[in-house]
Amino acid sequence: DSGVTQTPKHLITATGQRVTLRCSPRSGDLSVYWYQQSLDQGLQFLIQYYNGEERAKGNILERFSAQQFPDLHSELNLSSLELGDSALYFCASSASSGSNQPQHFGDGTRLSIL
């Protein structure tokens, strides 16, 4: 158990809809990262937050947004969903924003767009 909690585990919705994915980091971790993993693809980094502030941005679409709240949990909002957004979305956390910190991953939210 990594200590990172993601909800929901599964989400099924239709094109054009909007969903929110939630992540609770490990106790004491200040950094949260979001990743997308499509079928048989590598992990694609989306965005990182550190102590409530955006720290780094990856290949995140304009239709996607995220935030980290004062209690350090984070939400990833996906809007105007398209079929290609179907993927596993992982959240990871680390103690700080340092690049030598290991990231601890949750078990992901599987998003299916019908």
Added chain:
Amino acid sequence: KNQVEQSPQSLIILEGKNCTLQCNYTVSPFSNLRWYKQDTGRGPVSLTIMTFSENTKSNGRYTATLDADTKQSSLHITASQLSDSASYICVVSAAGNNRKLIWGLGTSLAVNP
């Protein structure tokens, strides 16, 4: 362009055998290199993190090596077990203000009885 390439793409071995997975990278400037294990449908789990000055690091039956001159790393698995069946992902961190993690596509390992 910063890239991480892993080989082989997939590998099948018999239980009890050893195997070695390869990772070549072109990331510069280099900060550290990580190996993760990802079971199907689960999040990746960190195996090792190595900085520029470290040549080898072990975690149980997993041993990672790093040659920063040739920009190559390997992950050696000793006495494989069925539970080693997973994807093994090499990740390289760039140094500096960027500090991006560049993820490889992974090697899919199947350990058969």
